[in-house]
Amino acid sequence: MQRRDHHDWTSETYVEEWVRRQQAEDPARAERFQLMCDLLPFADDAAVTIVDVGTGYGPVSQFILDRFPHAVCIGQDGSKPMLHRARQLMARYSERFLVHQSDLFDANWLPKPLGPFDAIVSSSCLHNLRDFKRIGEIYGEIRAQLKPGGVFLNLDLVNAPTPALQQRYEGVAMKRRQRAGASREDVEAMVRRRERSPANGSAGPFPAGLDQHLAALRAVGFSEVDCFWKDLQRALYGGFA
Ligand SMILES: C[S@@+](CC[C@H](N)C(=O)[O-])C[C@H]1O[C@@H](n2cnc3c(N)ncnc32)[C@H](O)[C@@H]1O
Structure with missing residues (x-):
């Protein structure tokens, strides 16, 4: 990978620490995951197959398996330690949660023998690739494996539209951290990261802005493309096949 x-x-210890920190954020992420479920174009009792790209743990x-009791999710990820955790944490879903290990830089990363799929979703994954050209290709690969009417939903980090807005968003993020009780050291570390970050003079550290992502989705044939939720640099966007 x-x-x-x-x-x-790929590191056991890094993944363990990352999962521990991220799980503390899960209650705050629940509303976004709920919106993803609300946007899925099928009934709660539908027998559907969904791919979760970069599933992590x-x-x-x-969220999807709790909401759709006859759904099967395929958790795709390139990280062995992450998939190990996913298997443990998702064991109660038995055959309804399958894992698929593959690298998103490999053209055959999708579990095609199990497709085509009713939906493909992703959270906080694709920006990790730091390669917008590859992300555009992945959008095309996803589009090709969706059933007609299926949906792709991506909850991810996007650049601000301008460098000035990027600076403003970072300032807001810092104020939120302070209000949430972050220590002085944490806030100072954030300021140092901000000074070091490519955001100085650019519109952000991520592969692309929201408009570029929406255009890339349209370019590979998605329709009804939109941003369904946005807060500063986090956005939930997607389109229908
Ligand atoms: C930030 S985590 C997000 C996990 C989960 N979706 C969530 O929202 O908590 C990103 C995940 O993407 C996976 N990932 C990053 N680059 C990848 C690649 N090139 N191929 C496959 N998976 C990758 C990582 O292993 C990790 O599990």
Whole structure:
């Protein structure tokens, strides 16, 4: 699995620490996951197959499987330690949660023998690739494996529209951290990261802005493309096949 940023998803200890911190955020993420479920274009009792791209420890799949009792989720990820955790945490879903290990830089990353799929979802994954060209190709690969009427929903980090807005968003994020009780050291570390970040003079550290993502989805044939929720640099966007 190719490594493109500071995350070391192949390390047991890194993944263990990352999952511990991320799980503390899950209650705050629940509303977004709920919106993803609300946008899925099928009835609660539908027998559907959904791919969760970069599933991590499986938080999105868990939400979907609780909401759709006849659904099967395939948790795709490139990280062995992450999939090990997903298997443990999702064991109660038995055959309704399957895992598929593959690298998103590999053209055959999708579990095609199990497709085509009713929906493909992803949370906080694709920005890790740091490669917008590859992300555009992945959008095309996803579009090709969706059933007619199926949906792709991506909850991910996007750049601000302008460098000035990027600076403003980072300031807001810092104020939120302070209000949430972050220590002085944490806030100072955030300021240092902000000074070091490519955001100085650019519109952000992520592969692309929201408009570029929406255009890339339209370019590979998605329709009804939209951003369904946005808060600063986090957005839930997607389209229908
Ligand atoms: C930030 S975590 C998100 C996990 C989960 N979806 C969530 O919302 O908590 C990103 C995940 O993407 C996976 N990932 C990153 N780059 C990848 C690649 N090139 N191929 C496959 N998976 C990758 C990592 O292993 C990790 O589990």
